[in-house]
Amino acid sequence: MKVETRIYVWDVFVRLFHWVLVLCIFLNYFLTEEGEKPHAVIGYIAAGFVTVRFIWGFFGSYYARFSTWLASPGTVFRYLRNFKSRRVYMSHNPIAGWMMIFLMLCVIGLGLTGFMMGTDRFFGEEWVERLHDIIADVMMAAVVIHVLGALYESYHEKQNLVAGMIHGYKKDRTN
Template identity: 70%
Template sequence: MEMKSPERIYVWDIFVRVFHWTLVICVFLNFWVTEEGDTPHEVLGYIAAGFVVARLFWGFFGSPYARFKIWLASPKSIFSYLRNFKTRKTYQSHNPIAGWMIIFLMSCIIGLAVSGFMMGTDKYFGEEWVEELHHWISDILMGAVAIHIIGALYESRHEKQNLVAGMVHGYKNKVD
């Protein structure tokens, strides 16, 4: 008996993939490599924020699977997903929790950009609460990134496909 390979569908367009991997690089470098307050740290932070702003635009006007209306779920959908977690369905794009995780991650990037900008202004330069806020958001972002990675690996296993590779080539198995 011949095994039929699943039909693949193009889900993540080039902009979404470039956005994703650009944020991965910016966040990694800013958390682990660059020095706080140095020009490379600031530039990477603004690049990340710029990509988030562009992604927000793309969420309304981009390709079908990039649009928020496709993957931002209502609270009712999230609770249903959690209630039926063991028998949950597979989604063509992001599942209800993953969609909101993406919004949370992007919000953290914007929060870091705003607090980082504030630290460089005359009004807030040297203000301890702004620096603490920036560090706090950074730590929350890194925790959320860890959860995001674990979730992507877990869902890869559940869906029996490599979602990380999908974010490289753009394809995902078609969901019936």
């Protein structure tokens, strides 16, 4: 009889970061109006959380560190080549790790272009507004891929990764 082990993977800050970012993205994409104060405040909150998360990626708990889950391009290609027989990772798999970086960079890009639109130099500049909209739309497409990937990996790993992002634990299926 095999004993199932649970590992504490997602620390409190990582989980708080994740759900605050989900809320900020939802509010700003679907409910607030561009150019209004709540939209800007929520955007700056999101960008601030991402900035702290980048710092946490170097100094945080073991599974929060980039060095634990950010894979090299070679590892990503090997993972894709052996997709059907791929191994399970305790933290992010090689594709998911790069998706996390991409999503965080999108939030930073939105914060930067949003800030630019409020400055005298770039106020009313159509290319900045268009870039902001493109980043938002690309990020939302990536969010959909992220959610589908998390659901697929939950099925593949036979565990609820969404619940894990609430309580912090993941079943050890690496062996």
